[in-house]
Amino acid sequence: MVEKLISSIDSVYIHQQAKDAAVTSRILSLFPSSKIQWVEEDSSLTHHEGSLSAHTYSQSKRKLYITPFKGQFFKRCPGASQRKALTCCNYHVLNLGLQCNMNCSYCYLQSYLKTPVMTIYSNIDDAIKELQDMSLDHGQKNLRVGTGEVIDSLSLDPLTLYSRPLIDFFSRQKHWSLEFKTKSCHVDQFLDCDHRGNVIVSWSINPQEVIEHEEHGTASLEERLNAAEKSVRKGFPIAFHLDPMIYHENWKTNYEKLIQTLSLRFRNANVQGISVGTLRFQPEQRHIMRERFGMQSWVTQAEVFPSESGKLRYDSHLRTTMFKFAIDKFKEHSPWPVSICMETPETWIATYEKYPTQIQELKPLFQPYRL
Amino acid sequence: MYGIDMHNFKTLISCQRNLDFHPEVPWSDLLPLYCFEDELLCGFHAKDKTHHETHEATVIEFKNHNLPQCLKVLHPYLSFPEISRLTERISLRFPNHTHPESKEWVQQLWRLYGYQPREDLLILATKITALPFAVQQWLTQKKLAPQDLAPLRAVNDLNILNDYWEILLSLNPSKSEGTKGIELLVELILMGHSKETLNTHTTTTQSWLSFLQSLRYPLSTQQDLHAESKIRTLHWPAKSEARWVRRGDRSGVELKLFFSNPEELKINLVRLEKISRDVDGNNTLAELWSKN
Ligand code: SF4
DSSP states (O other): HHHHHHHHHHHHEEGGGTTTHHHHHHHHHOGGGGEEEEETTOTTTOOOOSSOOOOHHHTTTTEEEEOOOOOOOOEOGGGGGGGGOOOOOOOOOOOOOOSSSSSTTTGGGGGOOSSSSSEEEEEHHHHHHHHHHHHHHTTSOEEEEESSSOOOOSHHHHHOOOOHHHHHHHOOOSSOOOEEEEESOOOOOTTOOOOOOOOEEEEOOOOOOHHHHHTSOOHHHHHHHHHHHHHHTTTTTTEEEEEOOOOTTHHHHHHHHHHHHHHHHHHTTTTTEEEEEEOETTTHHHHHHHHHHHSSSSTTTTEEEEOSSEEEEEEEEEEEHHHHHHHHHHHHHOOOOOEEBBOOOOHHHHHHHHHHGSSGGGGGGGGGOOO | OOOOOGGGGEEGGGOOTTTTOSSSOOOOOTTOOOEETTOOOOOOOOOOOOOGGGGGGEEEEEEESSSHHHHHHHOOOOHHHHHHHHHHHHHSSSSSOOTHHHHHHHHHHHHHOOOOOOOOHHHHHEEEOOOOOOOHHHHHHHOOTTTGGGGGGGGGGGGGGGHHHHHHHHHOOOOOHHHHHHHHHHHHHHHHOOHHHHHHHHSSHHHHHHHHHHHHHHHHHHHHHHHHHHHHHSOOOOTOOOOEEEEEEEEEEEEEOOOHHHHHHHHHHHHHHHHHHHHHHHHHHGGGOOOO
């Protein structure tokens, strides 16, 4: 597993200021010295004029940069800043890096990233200190924290082992929960950690057909489900995100098969939640996607239109049909509540005929409060 | 800043025209000519004068300034096709191996003109210079910027578009229509549509774009057409106009209603109530609002 990761990375750049970090020692012990380069503060490595070209973006996935992060680690979920246009759950994100070693055609990082490297922040201790300070004031609130906003939570974890100190910190939090959200199958590195059942390991999943077509370099569906089963055996709660659902010729058959599989295999597991979302992306992202994945991709070929939030989405009727389909199938096969992520109030109403705060099972997820 | 002394003059005949990038704005005969080293920078079509008009055949040579600065002074605005051609000329005239500074010149030149010298845009510029000149002129005339031409970045060989430029030029669409048309064409070609499917006899930009749009968005187009025909079967109030319209990711009925007194309004509302009941009770119509 680690070997595969090491071979997928051509160069590792380490900032001088990260030289004493634990992650640096680990990286130095794992990577051949020929791949390592030390860099200074004013390195041109991260400075890039304007957006990244398709080529530079693709290359960035093969260049790892270890550096301390100087800003605030902890942020609200992006959906929360667009409250008028989107209905979003109350969620906070902890960014421990930037960019991802996998390669999904729809990945929003393509229109977001401005640095031509895959960054891992070396100062995990500062991040945990930030959490510690926050917990003094807000430790009694039910706070949900995720680490998979601008980097996959676990795909690089065999290199960093950041899951371990985080699980340790959350084992001392009564009211907070942590979510590792991933499309990888990397869980072995933390399964032996003691936890108090508030660390949710979640998978973004799609039918294998979609994974093969659009989620390049990610774990197969079977690998993800196996990893979920391993986590369940160690007492970790799990969650699944059918997000983004992607329209394709056999979408109904493929999604129903997936929902049935999940329902059968995880019937008795502690499944904390299911969320569904459909394909969406910033309009300017279509260009880099077209360049990187051509026009045979179900994502670049998608019939998407500008929505109220500015993102391109499927026609609203089609979205409602897709959501209804997934929700009905989950209702038919499983006991789990389903929520819709990053969607407009209209879609919530059209699908559920209610806002999420009016749905009993979902109420706790959507009770907003400010830090 | 650009002071001239007696040593800065050359004769036109001694100047080369390797940097002739076919600027759109012709250089006025009333203005003096300028050169950098022995390369003419403007007035590329100036005729060499006879020996008794030598005073007109002199060219002012820029000294103490680099090439990009000189060009910017002489040509304050350059469209993307123009800067693309100029970049090509500079690279040919001052190749890297003899002029290591030329790469830096190109970068500086692009910045001076407000273009980002990104590697993919430099590649796009090379592709643009290979387009038929009439197309380049159209792009200049409509002021298409690199971001408008972003779809072309996905095409390795722009020759695949050669069959379609004629339609574009003959329709002479506006900038936004042209940009949309180019994007639709690129996507359809890359999706595997053949020349036979894409070529259409059309006389208006609107019908050309609708045609391309229907090929690019077949499901939504079909759905919208189906909905439109269903809408027509409903008994709308007299003096009203109902049609199925798409607004971004939402589509639905747009209704224009005319009434001149409260009585007419009441009658209209009763009619609309009935339509609402019909839609509720009739599955086929209700399907308008849920797509498979
Ligand atoms: S796994 Fe997530 S972050 Fe990584 S490429 Fe896919 S969508 Fe992007």
